Amino acid sequence: MQNLVVMGAGNLAHALVQGWQRIPNPRWTVWVLARSASYLEKGWRPWPAPITTDPAILREAHLVVLAVKPKDVEAACATLREQAPPDVPVLSMVAGLSLQRLRQALPESPLVRAMPNICSAVGEGITAVSFDRHRAPDPAEIRRLLETLGDVVEVDEALIDPITALSGSGPAYAYVLLEALIEAGIRLGIDPELARRLSVQTLRGAAQLAHAEPQLTPPQLIRLIASPGGTTEAALGRLEAEGVKTALCDAIFQARSQAARLGQAQQA
Numbered sequence: 001m002q003n004l005v006v007m008g009a010g011n012l013a014h015a016l017v018q019g020w021q022r023i024p025n026p027r028w029t030v031w032v033l034a035r036s037a038s039y040l041e042k043g044w045r046p047w048p049a050p051i052t053t054d055p056a057i058l059r060e061a062h063l064v065v066l067a068v069k070p071k072d073v074e075a076a077c078a079t080l081r082e083q084a085p086p087d088v089p090v091l092s093m094v095a096g097l098s099l100q101r102l103r104q105a106l107p108e109s110p111l112v113r114a115m116p117n118i119c120s121a122v123g124e125g126i127t128a129v130s131f132d133r134h135r136a137p138d139p140a141e142i143r144r145l146l147e148t149l150g151d152v153v154e155v156d157e158a159l160i161d162p163i164t165a166l167s168g169s170g171p172a173y174a175y176v177l178l179e180a181l182i183e184a185g186i187r188l189g190i191d192p193e194l195a196r197r198l199s200v201q202t203l204r205g206a207a208q209l210a211h212a213e214p215q216l217t218p219p220q221l222i223r224l225i226a227s228p229g230g231t232t233e234a235a236l237g238r239l240e241a242e243g244v245k246t247a248l249c250d251a252i253f254q255a256r257s258q259a260a261r262l263g264q265a266q267q268a
C-alpha cells in the first residue's frame, strides 16, 4: 500500500475521501492533512479517513492531492517543500492554478492538474485531467484513482478553467433548479418531504435519460414532454420570457472569468 495525502480538509477533500472509501482500494491508503481543527465545525464526524494537522505526515507521502483554496496555495506548497520528498507526485485540484505556476513552486514533482466535482462523494463525479508536459505521474495510475470517483476525461490544460465553470461548479446550478422545484412544490400544497423526493428523482431521472439516449439533443428531449397547448409548454413559455437559459449561460461565463482571475491573482 502507498500513502495518498489529501492536503485540505474542506468540502472537496471530504467528497474525495468519501468517494474513495466506497470501493476498497488495494493501492492507496488515504490520509487527510488539515491546517486547523475547523473541519470539526462542519459536522462531519468521524471523517471517513485518518486526519491530522501534523504536516510531518507528508514525509511518508507517495502522492499528494492539493485541495486547498487558491489563496492558500503558496503556504501549502511551502509546507510541501519543507516536509514531503522533493519528487513527490502532486495532483492539484485548485481552481485557476496553472501547471506552470505549480511547477515554479514545486520544481521536482511530477504534476497533474484535475477538476473534479462534489458528486465524487457518491461515485457520480466527472473529473477533467491534464498532465504536465515536462514531468507527470503515471497517467494510467492517476486515471484508475480518479475513475473510482466517476467519469474521467483527459483534456488540454486550456480547457480546465472552462470545465471548472461548467462541471466543477455545475452541481450548484443543478441545486438552484432543485431548490426552485421544491419551493414551487411546497407552494402548490405538496408537503416538503414529498416535494423534495419528487424533485430529486425528477432531476436524477432526467439526467439518466439524457445519459442513456446520447443521440437525443436537449430540444428533442424537451419535445418528448411538451405537447402544443399542454402544461409543459405553458411552463417553458414563461422560462423563455424570463430569459432563464440565457441567464444560466451568462452565469457559467461569469464563473469562467472568475477562474481566470483566481489564476492571475496567484501569479501576481
Ligand SMILES: NC(=O)c1ccc[n+]([C@@H]2O[C@H](COP(=O)([O-])OP(=O)(O)OC[C@H]3O[C@@H](n4cnc5c(N)ncnc54)[C@H](OP(=O)(O)O)[C@@H]3O)[C@@H](O)[C@H]2O)c1
Residues within 6 Å of the ligand: 007, 008, 009, 010, 011, 012, 013, 033, 034, 035, 036, 037, 038, 039, 067, 068, 069, 070, 072, 075, 076, 079, 093, 094, 095, 115, 116, 117, 118, 168, 169
Ligand atoms: N467544493 C467543490 O465543489 C470543488 C470542486 C472542484 C474543485 N474545488 C477546488 O478545491 C479547493 C478546495 O475547495 P473546498 O471547497 O474544499 O474549500 P474549503 O471547504 O474551504 O476547504 C479548504 C481546506 O483547506 C485547508 N487548508 C488551507 N491551507 C492548508 C494547508 N496549508 N494545509 C492543509 N490544509 C489547508 C483549509 O483549512 P482551514 O479550515 O483551516 O482554512 C480548509 O479545510 C479549491 O481550490 C477549489 O477551487 C472545489
